[in-house]
Amino acid sequence: MSGLLSVRDLRVGFGQNPKANEVVKGVSFDLGPGETLGIVGESGSGKSVSALSINRLVDFGGGRITHGSIQLTRSDGTVLDVAKADEKTLLGIRGRDVGMIFQEPMTSLNPVHTVGAQIEEAFRLSKGLTGAQAHRATLDVLGRVRIPDAQSRLGYYPHQLSGGMRQRIMIAMALAASPRLLIADEPTTALDVTVQAQIMALLAELREETGMAMIFITHDIGLVAGIADRIMVMQNGFAVEQGETDGVLDNPQHEYTKHLLRAVPHFTSGKAVRDDGRRAEPQEPIVKVDNLVVRFPVGKAWFKPKGAIHAVDGVSFDLVPGETLAIVGESGCGKSTTARALLGLNSKTRGEIFTEAGRSVRPVQMVFQDPFASLNPRLNVEALLAEPALANGQRRDDALRERMTFLLDRVGLPQDALTRYPHQFSGGQRQRLCIARALMLNPDVVVLDEAVSALDVSVQAKVLELLVDLQAEFGLAYLFISHDMAVVERIAHRIAVMFAGQIVEMGEARAVLSDPQHSYTKRLIAAVPAIERRKQRFAVDMTQVPSLVRPPGFEPPPAQWREAGDDHRVRVEDTP
């Protein structure tokens, strides 16, 4: 066995009685030097715990390895069983043979130390470098992770950097030791899709340069397809399938793997869009937004604001009944702000929002992203569902109860849910509750603000199905906000792409996805990890998101559009 890592029958448990509370129930795999293993699973699969066991960090979170061995071949050739090693030996492998990067770059960096100091510490711990040597090495590694202007960045504190930059700092710290194995625990989950692509490209390149092995943990099977040599699928603490990447993806053996591959929305560049679009027939739009501008004053001077964040800078679109318009973009593009303005949660600085008085007093309702946060934990389901009705004059009578049970049934929840509390439901069930609540007032339009983004992949698929059914049954119009192109492909009739507060491209879903015109749309689509394109190399591209802060009184130049098809417009870009 000349491999780097050999894990046999690993079992890890938590709490007072670890053997009774096992989260990892017998996992085995091998890893050779320079190989990349992708561990894929949904929440609760035990993938992170398995990874944290390799350098025994689980111990600090209350976990214990109850069984099995983890044989690690160190740089000097000796083989160590990590599962049985003592703390002193473990200190010798952490940050040296084994490096790690984590999911949340914001909280994973010490807020009171400069990034330079934190990287220098990594050099000191792994190679004993101090003073000027450590300083030079830090500058050098910052260059390798492509951080521009490295000298001045050294003195920055983590909160002054963006998410992508912070993750690069983490990678730099892990690289300092020239580790033989890098464990990456969902390193891009918290990042925007284009930033994710940049980090993935960086990791692929560094892997080539250093020849280090990598264990890449993720819930996104499409993402790992591009970087892993082998894949291991985990479910409920077991490794249900593992093998060469191509083999697992093209020829899955286990039911769960097949289920995952089916449930994951595959991005097919427009081939899988819906074809029940309504635009063919002329109709009155139910929502019409005209040149919406939302600005937030910034700079806490007493009387005069120092400038403004141009969150939304001139957005126009409309919605007809029965249609889904998806607004796609990354964080900070203004899509959520637009949605909230539509519902009156943000006050608009300028612009008009017309909503046809439709079937009810409040024709527009919303489903939020976080199913935990959008339901008051102290109210039971009956109170939660009743609230919108009671707020609009209905009384607590039998008709109300009937409507509640009817909607509960339609979203696939049992009748006895009425007496229960939100914490007794799973994430997917809670989101169904939110959908039922949104439908209580019989709205014409439902705004779905990243409504499926926080759900596991298999749950996501079911909820999307439900949404499509409901749309047909009740003739709803959807405004679907998302950053996930693959999900959008499944549900949208029309797509609007937003960047820096403006719509840059809009039109029929098939047209926008199969023939993107604007440079940002192209970049966005190129960054979407897709199983079908796993052979494509990620290009390393360093574009940063522009700042949205402008001096007071600044007005963007008027938009110029060009037509690229029947229902396909593109904003004209300034040629650089």
Add this chain to the structure above:
Amino acid sequence: MGKLFSSLFRHPSGRIGLVIIGLYLLAAILGTLGLTPHDPLKLFAIDRLKAPSETYWFGTDLLGRDAFSRLMVGIRQSMLIAFASVAIATVAGTIIGLLSAWWGGIWDGIFMRVMDVLLAFPAILLALLIIAIVGPGTMTSVAAIAIVYTPIFARVVRGPALSLKQRDFVDAARTFGSSQGYVLTRHLLLNLVAPLAVQVTLALAWALLTEAGLSFLGLGTQPPTPSLGLMLAESRNLMTHAPWLMIFPAVTIMLGILGFNLTGDALRDILDPRTQRREA
């Protein structure tokens, strides 16, 4: 509610705390109803300065009064003042903190500045100032402690209320058009019960401490009504001859404060999601 008590009872500190509070409440009730071993005001002139015995469980003082009975009435006084003042402070502070967070803007600024002014005084000092104006006594103690603690409650409520205001379910309520009253009570207040409960218990502990301190200085409950602090103060000169007169009031005061502190701690452990995560 019932679930809360049972989880409190299961918690080690909570159990001890609840038992102590229960005992003290019992003593207070018995004291009020006059069911004490002896009449707390009666002077048993023959039995002055007697050490603890079968007749006088905690001994007698300089004037021949039964220490145990006086302690029971003293506990009654302390509990009465503590509960009354904390009740007032809770209601006033919660209303101010909640409205301050909800209205925001200029009202928030004004309310919080006024609270800051009150908080600029060390607590005992503010109480002393009030006593200076109105004169010492039971009612004054209640008022003083209530006034001192109101801004603390306002602060304790305002912080969580501000972050609750940002939560999605409050936004959702706004999209339905729910009335402000509904949002304030069902959405905000219901979710504030947890931090409030902890703070109320700790406030009770502090109120007991302050009341004892004020009566120790002679500025609280006035004689002849017994009060724990005054009993302790009076015992100073007789410390060497009659140590029991010092020890029992001291222990009684400490135990009472301990009981509420333990309960508050247990509540905090039970209700704080962060602690639960840490244990996991």
Add this chain to the structure above:
Amino acid sequence: MSYVAQRLLTFPLILLGVSILVFVAIRLVPGDAITAMLGTEAGLLTPAQREALSVYFGIDQPIWAQYLRWLTGLFQGDLGISSIYGKPVFTVILERFPLTLQLSLMSMVIALSVGVPLGVLAASRNERPSDLVVRVLAMLGQSTPNFVVGILIIYVLSVFFGFVPAMGTFTPLFVDPLASIGQLIFPAITLGFAFAASVTRISRSAMLDVLSDDYVRTARSKGATPMSVIWHHALPNALIPVVTLSGVEFGYLLGGAVIVEQIFALPGLGRLVLDAITQRDYALVQGTVLFIAFNFLVVNLLVDLTYVALDPRIRIGRR
């Protein structure tokens, strides 16, 4: 507007509010103002003398004019005359202030130097016996009022050591440092006892929170030693809540000084307030309360500024 600027601007506003509150509070004392100012001697005045004094004290003026007059007097250091001592209030305060200041500082030093290490130790040995012992002791300590501690100390000293701590006099620090500290050591322990317990609990809980934060996990993954994790990575972050809470608790120290000075018969500011109240010297009450509140506000401001120095997120905004 930056955090520092905000704090510096609200400071005089609150000071103003405090002065108004104290002014109004004194005017609320039942009885007429002359009696309030002169005490029992007011009974010896003739009506003509009363009239003259009214004009002199400006009592015939409307209330806001009186306030302004009093305020301008404040800026000149004129806090009125004490009826007990027959001296300017300001002078009396300055005589007694150094003792209370030294007492508070000594208590702070004792509390912090005992509390923080104990709390950190307990957190690092979480769930083990030493942690439990510290928690129990801290809980007991926090539940013990300072007057109980004081009396117990005196009792133990007199009964078991036959020794009574010096009372009534005070040697200033610059005259004889050793004697000065020696005189105040027991009162300082009394005053700092509950504060130390409080600091222990706060340090422990802050450390426990910080130790479960993600960046500590990152430090461990880099191979940082356990000592380094606690002292270099965790503690600077844990100190932030400790500092903020210490500032708030300092008020407790100032208030507690009143009781402790009473028990140990120390001629300090706290005891002055008490005497002023019991002997109805309202000018003195007003002056001392104002002075103590002012000091407390200054300490809070300093604590807030320290907070800025400790936390770069406040110091530097997002760029």
